[in-house]
Amino acid sequence: MLMRQKAAIKTGDHGKGDRTRAPGRPRSEAARISILRSALSLLGKNGFADLTIEEVAADANVGKATVYRWWPHKAALIADAFASSATRRLHFPDTGSVRSDMSQQMRQLIKIFRGRRGRIVSAILAGGQSDKELISAFRNRFLWPRRREAYATLQRGIRRGELRKDIDKDLLLDSLYGPIYMRFLIRHDKLTPEFVDHLCSLVLGGARPRPK
Amino acid sequence: MLMRQKAAIKTGDHGKGDRTRAPGRPRSEAARISILRSALSLLGKNGFADLTIEEVAADANVGKATVYRWWPHKAALIADAFASSATRRLHFPDTGSVRSDMSQQMRQLIKIFRGRRGRIVSAILAGGQSDKELISAFRNRFLWPRRREAYATLQRGIRRGELRKDIDKDLLLDSLYGPIYMRFLIRHDKLTPEFVDHLCSLVLGGARPRPK
Amino acid sequence: MLMRQKAAIKTGDHGKGDRTRAPGRPRSEAARISILRSALSLLGKNGFADLTIEEVAADANVGKATVYRWWPHKAALIADAFASSATRRLHFPDTGSVRSDMSQQMRQLIKIFRGRRGRIVSAILAGGQSDKELISAFRNRFLWPRRREAYATLQRGIRRGELRKDIDKDLLLDSLYGPIYMRFLIRHDKLTPEFVDHLCSLVLGGARPRPK
Amino acid sequence: MLMRQKAAIKTGDHGKGDRTRAPGRPRSEAARISILRSALSLLGKNGFADLTIEEVAADANVGKATVYRWWPHKAALIADAFASSATRRLHFPDTGSVRSDMSQQMRQLIKIFRGRRGRIVSAILAGGQSDKELISAFRNRFLWPRRREAYATLQRGIRRGELRKDIDKDLLLDSLYGPIYMRFLIRHDKLTPEFVDHLCSLVLGGARPRPK
């Protein structure tokens, strides 16, 4: 979480669900949601650099201080907004073939990258270049959860004999996703389903068990 | 060039060296260099977002207007500064093996990415996410020149039979460099020479001519 | 009273001590005193303009709402605080001579003006310039009570033949105190006991019965 | 001057009127005047406490920073505005009688105190209670210049035998003006021409040469 964690500290459990409450007026859930929604919507319109907290607060009908009370940076706000926006289906199918499992998931990914949410992802990656917390939030909330699923998918491929037993899974996944991220960020070439397919062929081809 | 081109117009040749000069004080080369140097140095310190023209002008002992006179955007300035900083050794050797040609060049690249200049590259890529001209400058001045050399290297590999004849060179290069850019920007894993070697093995392995 | 008077209404007497009580938790006298003390102390430190309710509440270990519940304005709070701070001995002696009666009281006054409480008085007079209630509170709680005593003192002087029978008492008192207030507020000259003496000589000299 | 004195430093004379100019764009006289005018006008409307720099800048069609560039405080701004507003006729006539000389000038003073400019004066005196520079500016720009004229007027009275030779002029002037300031600030009584006349009678009566 990049959000400031006052509540988390104050609301510590004391055994048997005997949860204490922090004193004072509790945080407004309505404000929180309204802010995140506004942030996301304005980010999609104007990009990260042109997004101002002032604008977010105004759009959310919220005092500027309320934003600053809970998020230390524009970056943290965006990261939370991104995380809270339910990341739609990006899981890995189990079709019986690594190639098609990976290919299908990667096609979903480029669909997201090319859509409205793509702007948000690129804004986060951009912001993350000068903000360790932001890039770390991206890793923890977006990258790792998916990668854990990917490991399982690859493992199935190993079991089935589609991949080498000693394959370096992280290297393999970087080789599959790296080119997508590169094209997404440098925009020197198209992100098409065909690209994904060829990419899978090439890389998974290099990961096949060696012929004896 | 992203720099404004008044001078280029004014200083056009008219045949045999009969070069006319624009009237008035000529542009100060010292100022130009000082500005670019300051821009680069400050970019390394603070990243793209925190870099201000005000700061650059002050650091370069130059009037703010002088900066604005010649560069329309912060992005253009950075792009010029980046380009002007002689990009040291990044060419492709000809060792007789694609794998080692690529591997050597890629090792040089990660050395740059991990050094001082890495901050500048990441700043440019970050800034480029909200500035089309900046990312385009990166492509034109950094990516394409090197890629042209890379095409030749790969071509040699094809001739030698190390790579498939019908290999998609762009796909192959993205598969080689994408993982590096991904690790460079997301920082989820190390950029080591060993990583580069294994990466080359994996990807070039998938690009070998198919056994009959 | 500038304090809100809920309690006064609720606690009205109904004949011989048959005092009804409002239901609910009664007002905390400790909080009231703590607030007034903090207000006074902070007023002495920072002046009226820089004094904040927030600061008073924090200093008094009291909720902000508790302050607002009982005092509608900063001005009202200060006025109450000032009034509650027992104004020490400032009464008029009866020495048998107007000159020395007045002189002694005026010396006490400048002693107060030059001390800690002087800051508070000047803060109130300053605040009063943009707050009718505050300046009116100063008059009602500080000026008039003392002036009533002063009238008596002057009356004795008239009876004794030290002052003209038809003397305008308000004019005379303003002539005696005005110069003190002026020096107190404009600070262009010293407020010394000698000044007080000479002032009394001059003004009371002009108030003597006219020689036939 | 409470205005920041960059210009004064930079524009130092170098002998024979060889006055150097500061580099850079010179300060905008139009902005200066517009700001002072707005400040004065808004001060008259809302009083010192309710006056905001933001409002002044907006009313003057000027950037907030331009105000802050030249005046460190709201107080300094007001003081300058007050000083720049040509203080109308407040000099001392020479009628051949101290009483009428003083009385006439004092009547002019109360006219000012009761008018629009009175709000400004009271705002300055109020602000001066927590700002040494402001009250000092009032003394230097308003009080002393007039007092110097007043000394001359009193001196004439001494020569003519209307006043004691050894009269303390500062005491006498405080006794004449103090009551006016007191009524002006505490507002416990009217500031009428009759009051002024009676005040002069009383105080100057006490300053007459002693009968032998």
Next chain:
DNA sequence: CAATAATCGAGACGGTACGTCACGTCTTCTT
């Protein structure tokens, strides 16, 4: 003794103004 009611502390809320900073433009004199 339970219900009711007003207080208390704490602190979040929507606002407004603060004083600062950088923007990109401009106006001056100097080179």
Next chain:
DNA sequence: AAGAAGACGTGACGTACCGTCTCGATTATTG
């Protein structure tokens, strides 16, 4: 005409208080 210098109008920054509001807890009277 370009240079350094630096003031200009603009607008966002992040902070501080405003006066109001919701909390749970406390302390009284009333039924």
